[in-house]
Amino acid sequence: AQTVTQSQPEMSVQEAETVTLSCTYDTSESDYYLFWYKQPPSRQMILVIRQEAYKQQNATENRFSVNFQKAAKSFSLKISDSQLGDAAMYFCAYRSVASGTYKYIFGTGTRLKVLA
Template identity: 90%
Template sequence: AQTVTQSQPEMSVQEAETVTLSCTYDTSESDYYLFWYKQPPSRQMILVIRQEAYKQQNATENRFSVNFQKAAKSFSLKISDSQLGDAAMYFCAYRRSYNQGGKLIFGQGTELSVKP
């Protein structure tokens, strides 16, 4: 069975600095998708970024980028120029490409605080 592990329950970053959130996963599949979701205090789940496993290039969305290491089964999220609004719980998630229904498997989450 696939698993997703986020080993950092909490992280803290100074405003305008850079922070990296870690995620590892376990799978025997070769084709899959990876996601980072953000959950602010409002509780709304917001997609931050996604990565297709067949793409070697790391995905980037504005200040958010990933470091995808397929062989190491690692998928970290880098937030540059951190802002107060980045404070949230962040979840890493995995989906097999041919998994019926697109079921996502989530990690335990990392709570990020941003200090002014």
């Protein structure tokens, strides 16, 4: 069975600085999808970025980018020019392609604090 691990329960970053949130996963599959979701205090789950495992190029969405290391099974999220609005819980998620069930497996989350 697949697992997703976020080893940093909490991180802090100074406003305008860069922070990297780590995520590792375990799978025997070669094709899958990876996601980062943001959960602000409002409790909404907001998709930040997604990555297809068969693509070598790292996904980027404005200030958010990932470092996808398939061999190492690592999928870290880099937030550049951090803003106060980035403060939230961040969840890494894995979705199998082969199973066809579209289920996600989530990590336990990293709480990001942004310091003014």
